[in-house]
Amino acid sequence: MKKYRIEYFEELESTNEYAKNCSQDRTVIIANSQTKGKGRLGRSWSNNPGEAVTMSIFLKPDIEPETASMLTIVLAMAIKKTIDIDTMIKWPNDVVCNGKKIAGILTEMSVQGREINYVIAGIGINVNVQKFDEDISDKATSLFLETGRKYDIKTIVDRVLECFDEYYEVFLKDRDLKGIKTEYNKFLANKDKEVQIISQQEDIKGIARGINDSGELLVELLDGSVYTVRSGEVSVRGIYGYV
Numbered sequence: 001m002k003k004y005r006i007e008y009f010e011e012l013e014s015t016n017e018y019a020k021n022c023s024q025d026r027t028v029i030i031a032n033s034q035t036k037g038k039g040r041l042g043r044s045w046s047n048n049p050g051e052a053v054t055m056s057i058f059l060k061p062d063i064e065p066e067t068a069s070m071l072t073i074v075l076a077m078a079i080k081k082t083i084d085i086d087t088m089i090k091w092p093n094d095v096v097c098n099g100k101k102i103a104g105i106l107t108e109m110s111v112q113g114r115e116i117n118y119v120i121a122g123i124g125i126n127v128n129v130q131k132f133d134e135d136i137s138d139k140a141t142s143l144f145l146e147t148g149r150k151y152d153i154k155t156i157v158d159r160v161l162e163c164f165d166e167y168y169e170v171f172l173k174d175r176d177l178k179g180i181k182t183e184y185n186k187f188l189a190n191k192d193k194e195v196q197i198i199s200q201q202e203d204i205k206g207i208a209r210g211i212n213d214s215g216e217l218l219v220e221l222l223d224g225s226v227y228t229v230r231s232g233e234v235s236v237r238g239i240y241g242y243v
């Protein structure tokens with residue numbers, strides 16, 4: 001495994017925000033708790049000390065900026081492999097267990113011209129959370145709630161890095177997801193199920209068939225044509241609930 005430089009903090013506002021001041025490739029920022037943790041779509045992601053893995057990996061990959069969003073798929077695979085219970089991936093990168101989210105990823109990127117300044121891969125895994133707020137308790141779960149066991153956060157962090165490194169090397173070699181796609185599609189929660197693609201313009205229904213080499217979701221429509229869903233544009237849901 002390549003070397004990662006690790007910085008640990010008892011408390012940070014957000015590991016992703018902190019990581020924006022880093023400069024060295026493969027620096028990892030870990031916090032025991034976050035006070036202003038950020039989720040996708042402007043949501044917040046906070047946790048009490050010792051309850052969650054909250055970490056950000058600062059990367060300076062030598063890749064085309066258009067391919068950087070594929071890293072979220074690489075990360076989802078790493079987290080799926082890290083968590084030793086029965087989980088699936090909700091496209092593109094939520095790791096779910098029994099229909100509830102157990103881990104999330106927020107990737108942020110800075111680009112100048114054709115050059116990537118950085119990609120920050122923020123990872124949140126609900127580990128020892130015993131109870132979620134009522135408004136999310138039907139959508140969120142933790143390793144503790146699923147197994148009744150308390151987990152050591154550091155062991156999970158080490159494993160995330162090990163698994164990430166493995167998939168990241170494959171991605172850097174291929175410069176796309178062709179080496180990861182088949183395994184990812186096996187874990188796709190919506191594979192061959194009806195999904196709803198919710199965008200600002202319209203809602204479309206179809207059957208999710210898996211991702212392509214770029215990590216886009218291929219959805220088969222009623223007329224047999226295939227609609228390619230790019231990450232970030234839309235939200236994809238199962239017909240009967242969150243997954």
Ligand code: BTN
Nearest residue numbers: 014016037038039040104122124
């Ligand atoms: C999501 O909404 O699913 C993404 C959640 C990402 C949360 C993690 S926790 C560590 C890192 N720092 C942040 O502020 N957010 C990410």
